[in-house]
Amino acid sequence: MSRLVKKSPSVCTDMPLDNTDICEKLSLFGQLVRSCLGPRGRLKQVHNDIGGSVVTTSASSVLLSVVSSSQPFINLIKTSILNHVSRFSDCGLFAAILCLSLIEQDKRAGLRGRVAIGVNKHLLGLCTAYLQREDCGCKVRLDFSSSQNLIRLACSSISSKPACVLTAAEALHISRLCVQAFLLTVPCDSPGIVRLGKIVTMSVEGLSVLTSAVFPGLLVDMRDVLEVEAPHPNPLRVVVFSASLAGDLSEIGDGRIEVRPGVDMDSQVLDRLLELSEQVLRDEVKLFVCQRVIHPVVQQYLRRRGVIVIERLGVTLMEPLTQLTGAQPVATLHSPVPVTAYGRVSNVSIRQFGSRKMLHLHPPEESAICTMILCHRNETMLSELKVVCQKTEHVLRLTLRDPSALLGGGCTETHLAAYVRHKVRINLTETIPALGCSQAEYLLGVEGFCRSLESVATALEHDGGSSLIDLTHAHHWTLPPDVMKEDVEDSLGFCGCGLVASSPSKQWVCLNTKNPHISPAALSGGATVQPRVLDSFTAKLNALQVAVETANLALDVRYVIQDMN
């Protein structure tokens, strides 16, 4: 019986951006994400009030999904960022910071909603068009003939997550592994539609990070497998069952079963299972895998005859296993296993990681399946490392769609801001009529947009240093807090992405001061110097779009209605 419950009326908030409570929450949220950005970002420890597990993180995907607000306005921004991260795995914090500071800047400038939205949209168009141009000054073509740039891209992504607690050498090791695993999943010899393989990640706690490794093929936990006997015919025949072989009748569902006295159903089912095993033995199967439980009698029967039995494989490993072996899972127990259902592995061996013993199934030919073993000293760091490696894998995969990367270390943001300022100044008279606002309003909007971009670069610095921009290439530089005016040039070294070195001919200005107009020059002959920090191009482009769109949406909201039921 359904109960009627009286619905209570909703709570309304008029003009949410003028509401002080919401503004305070927005700026708090802004501080939260700003403090997490970059390799020196501050870690956040998340507890919940019922004493669940404690999470230490600075990654946007983890942090934003645990932060919850009673304000739907904040949640709107949060879900937008989370949806972006779930698609692109990177640049979540960038999008969050940009979006929040756009809202703040436009509110501070006191622009009419419609005007601010129009200007933001126009400038977004400018930025995306520039980023997609071939001669864009902050874009780097990725060269797949060398793994250097890929490793740099991976390393930037890994080292921007300080909660993994990695030393420089460890970060490099993990980046190499990520790139190696990524390359293993790209099949070399399949014409037509390429189907990428899969990286199965396994984590082992308590070992040094440097013992982490990548293996082609699949590693499976051995629960109670005895020693694998050494000589095996090459390759081994494999059968994979997806139905339970426990001999139970669980899949019958509800309903009554009437059994005549004297009929033992269990033994009938077991007999059938043994018949099946006999057939499998006749077909010379050496590896017997089941997704679910295998009846102990059947296990014993098979093991006695030298078959390696793996049970309770789990649904996640089924797909990589069938891809690796070429076997087709069997679920029909009452008909003989068709010959086409068998698969192959070239060899099996045992690998030991700390206390964990694993069975390594070697691929029969070149296969796109590989296993990554991640080791770290404790659980929280390990779980963060696992997340980071998955993100890095995704970022690397995105390079297949568009083989480019953007300069990291805040250089893209400052460069882009300088470009926008320059472009706006040139085309001032042409754009204003189309936008339907006054020149003053337009320039205010532009200033807000550029400052928001630069504020992302500034957020990279957490130790009180100041952010500078050079007047030739518009790259981002960080000045440590206790440097005298005279030795600025020496203490700067390289810019954020490592592409430009400081030289006496260069001039710098502080980022948050009134900027002189510069036309950012692209670097000439940059082949000798490679940038040290790279960001994913696809992810950042989408993050930029999502951030501006979400900010526009937030600026457009006139009313908040909260259903209190």
Added chain:
Amino acid sequence: VQQERAFTFRTVSVLESVVLRSFGPEGGQVLFTRDTGQAMLSRSGIRILSALRLEHPLARMVVECVLKHSSVTGDGSKTFVLLLASLLRMIYTMACKKANVSRTHNTRDAAAAATARRLADELLTFASKELEKLIVMGVVPYGYSLSWDDFTAVTRLPCYTDHHCVQKLLASFFHTRLSASHCDIVTNLTCDLLTRWKFKNDQPSSSLQFVNDNFPALHTCVLGFSVTSSHLIEGQVIHKDFATPCPHTDNQPVKAVVFTGYLEPNLIVQFKAWAERSLSCVIANLQRLGVSVLLSAVKQSAAVLTVAQHADMCVVECIDEDELSLFSILSSFFVLFHRYVHVSFNHLDERDTFKPCSLVICGPGEGQTDQYACAFQDAVRMLLSTWEPTAKASKKTLQSNTGTSLHTNNQMCSVSLLEPGCVISAGGTFEFLLNHVLLQHGRSRSVSDGKSVAIPEVSQLLADALLSVPRQIYSHRMQCFLQTQARLLKADTTSKVFMLKLGLESVSCKYRLFLAVLQCVSSLLQVDTVLHTQSHRLKNISWEGSDDEADV
């Protein structure tokens, strides 16, 4: 009685102030959270009103009326509230002025109430008798007629010819419903979609009806991208992943078969063996027929999946009924696409008549994609009611409450004078013109026919109420209001060009809107008392019955 009346008035004014935030060119979005905690965004009047979860029965009645209206036309819910508020305001002022304590009414209030009720009834009678004629006379000459061929000539150049009518109509509709920055994209997408779904040699309404009916199966929401990446893809998208690895088809046509039941019965032991044998027979038969895709409405057993996989077939399970019915209309497909099953059709004999395609709506969050999907569907509804002014109008009057039964008969037998597909420029043009015509009409009547005093009075009242809409549209620049009005009244029917800049809206939607508002007004005024009754069994629940015709 007096209390209820004041309350109605207050409620409607509050609703008006809420709706005004998202009305007109400077209007913005409203963010609301559902009881599930989901955040939704909208500029649609009806969604805002229903999200408020109003408690008072009269307020709920208003929301109900708006809902009824906008579910048919998909448009005009904000204008509805606006007009309602201004009409009520005028009626009250007039009623208070005219009310005299007579023998039948003891108090001044009662007299005012009776006058107000009488006025509302007269308004409704007048409108259902004369309004259509007046519109045809005074508004339609300034309008344009949409032709179905407009879709084919969709070009993106902003030149002012008749060919862009549909596009303009849609653009102005989306400007009232979405954030201004994405209206162009959405308009172009809608035009493209409708062009592709056009059935040759058929009524435009039938293909619009088809899109409207199948819209849930025709669109896919994708989160995490910007709205600008929304696009159309050829074929149909089935919103389920493959249950078995999908094959490489290399663009070859493949055969598919649809199942709605279980392929393997649930049996045990010996019977299981029989069931498996019969299953493999079925699959073998299908294989012989060259079928390589099984589409199933239910979840099949693991055995079915593996047997099918052994036979190189792939299975898609748990497909929505809507999608399967659309599929059965379109049938025969090739090309497959990961994540969702994407089928594209290759019907040689039908290729020249229409091109099946489905819409991919991208957005950073669920709130946005949902909003866009709603706006799309409402746009199709709006077009549909633009094309079919008669059929729906008579249906509507049938549904309307008994309070207006007197006029229902009248309406049903009258043949619509409005031509299908009539549109007029937006930005208050309709209201200005109708206002003008109403005033003229009132004057002429008062001259010719001395005894009926009601007509000029009523048309004056209606004309005044109408102006509240353009007044809100130009609320930020009042001089525009006067300029536009002056230009319109000076303009003759041939100089339409300047008006096109304002966008377009549908005349029949507007007409229906006025009728619906007037019906709502008269039924609101007929409410005398609201009885709050309490059920005995469920103490915490109160349900209100509004006594509709207490003293008619």
